[in-house]
Amino acid sequence: DLLLAVPEGWDRSIAQQGIWGTRWTDPGDRSAVLMTAQSVEATDAYQALNLAMNAARAVTRGYHPVGSRTAITNGSIILAQQQYQFTWPYQKPGSLWAISRDSKICLVDFSGEKITSDQISTVGQWIELR
Numbered sequence: 001d002l003l004l005a006v007p008e009g010w011d012r013s014i015a016q017q018g019i020w021g022t023r024w025t026d027p028g029d030r031s032a033v034l035m036t037a038q039s040v041e042a043t044d045a046y047q048a049l050n051l052a053m054n055a056a057r058a059v060t061r062g063y064h065p066v067g068s069r070t071a072i073t074n075g076s077i078i079l080a081q082q083q084y085q086f087t088w089p090y091q092k093p094g095s096l097w098a099i100s101r102d103s104k105i106c107l108v109d110f111s112g113e114k115i116t117s118d119q120i121s122t123v124g125q126w127i128e129l130r
Helices: 045-059 117-125
Strands: 011-014 022-026 029-037 064-073 077-086 092-101 104-111
Touching: 045 064, 045 077, 045 092, 045 104, 077 117, 092 117, 104 117
Parallel strands: none
Antiparallel strands: 011 022, 022 029, 029 104, 064 077, 077 092, 092 104
């Protein structure tokens, strides 16, 4: 039920553990990763973002949110976003989205050393939950 834009030519794999199910990586830049979690247990999209960010802080040195959290809604669907940055082992920007519809909540995470704000914007514009 989760639809999103994946950069052309990226390699797809299935995660073996944790909440992240599907993972795509850029074959030319292994730091660039797009991941999805198809089913997250949380009360809403905002709590799902908090859970994912707290988990990332616990296992990733130098992880911190950047800027303000944003959200859009059409009444039945909420898409919340928080941008972040890693500082170790290298500078790596990223963005985390939580999308909810009724009681279904999914996460999308996109990060990479060389990703651009235009790429983050494109991924964010093409996240859909049916």
